[in-house]
Amino acid sequence: MTSHPTVIVSQAGPVRTLTMNRPQRRNALDAHLVDALDRELTAAEADPHTRALILAGSGRSFCAGADLQYFLGLHAELGSPITFLRRVSALVTRFETSPLPIVAALHGHAVAGGLELALGCDIVVAADSTLIGDGHIRNNLLPAAGSSVRLPRKVGDAMARWLALTGALVTPDQLAATGWIHTVVEQDQLSTAAHGVAAELARHSGPAQSRFKGLLFDLATMDPRQGLAEELDVFDAHWASNDVPASLAAFLDRKTKTPKPIPSN
Numbered sequence: 001m002t003s004h005p006t007v008i009v010s011q012a013g014p015v016r017t018l019t020m021n022r023p024q025r026r027n028a029l030d031a032h033l034v035d036a037l038d039r040e041l042t043a044a045e046a047d048p049h050t051r052a053l054i055l056a057g058s059g060r061s062f063c064a065g066a067d068l069q070y071f072l073g074l075h076a077e078l079g080s081p082i083t084f085l086r087r088v089s090a091l092v093t094r095f096e097t098s099p100l101p102i103v104a105a106l107h108g109h110a111v112a113g114g115l116e117l118a119l120g121c122d123i124v125v126a127a128d129s130t131l132i133g134d135g136h137i138r139n140n141l142l143p144a145a146g147s148s149v150r151l152p153r154k155v156g157d158a159m160a161r162w163l164a165l166t167g168a169l170v171t172p173d174q175l176a177a178t179g180w181i182h183t184v185v186e187q188d189q190l191s192t193a194a195h196g197v198a199a200e201l202a203r204h205s206g207p208a209q210s211r212f213k214g215l216l217f218d219l220a221t222m223d224p225r226q227g228l229a230e231e232l233d234v235f236d237a238h239w240a241s242n243d244v245p246a247s248l249a250a251f252l253d254r255k256t257k258t259p260k261p262i263p264s265n
Contacts, residue, residue, distance in 0.1 A: 013202070104118040
């Protein structure tokens with residue numbers, strides 16, 4: 001397995017892990033890291049043996065947001081970091097729309113752009129000591145990689161407003177009731193827990209899973225009536241192109257061959 005200097009790639013069966021590797025900067029996002037993640041996502045999607053991804057961070061944090069020194073350099077050179085932020089936003093949308101299910105493994109800090117990366121993933125597993133938040137307003141910034149759109153959907157409007165308008169950092173336990181975080185574990189159990197979740201997702205991989213994930217993205221932004229029609233259209237296309245009847249027949253055949261338990265008196 002190859003690796004990029006800013007992204008370490010590892011494979012365990014059908015699960016591939018992309019580990020952001022700028023530990024000296026708490027994996028803060030710059031163009032090199034964003035481009036590396038984009039390339040490695042493309043490579044994972046093209047690999048028929050990869051059926052689920054984990055996004056993780058090396059060192060002390062998952063990702064502490066955008067590299068603010070890099071921001072200032074872009075300001076000096078271009079007058080604004082907006083071109084770079086369009087690339088970050090596109091990357092997060094790629095995570096959300098990828099045919100592969102993606103697990104975010106959070107530790108240390110998942111703040112601002114780091115939170116936005118996690119919001120683009122399908123499932124979130126977090127170490128219990130992780131600090132999570134939007135945090136943009138602490139530096140007089142606004143989100144530009146989807147936090148204002150995804151955060152209310154993922155954690156609910158009230159919690160989203162608190163995180164957005166105070167810049168507060170909270171622990172995973174404080175977000176547990178929202179349902180956004182799938183599992184909270186001790187730090188030394190994070191990798192094992194993330195791989196367990198990713199392996200379960202990989203076990204159910206296939207065209208149905210990929211299309212269902214696409215529906216979840218599309219329908220989130222549609223009028224409900226349009227969404228219901230879209231759901232039916234995608235079902236029909238999937239049924240026609242993936243021999244669903246054969247899958248159902250095989251399931252029913254297995255069911256009829258399974259002996260029924262004899263009731264005890």
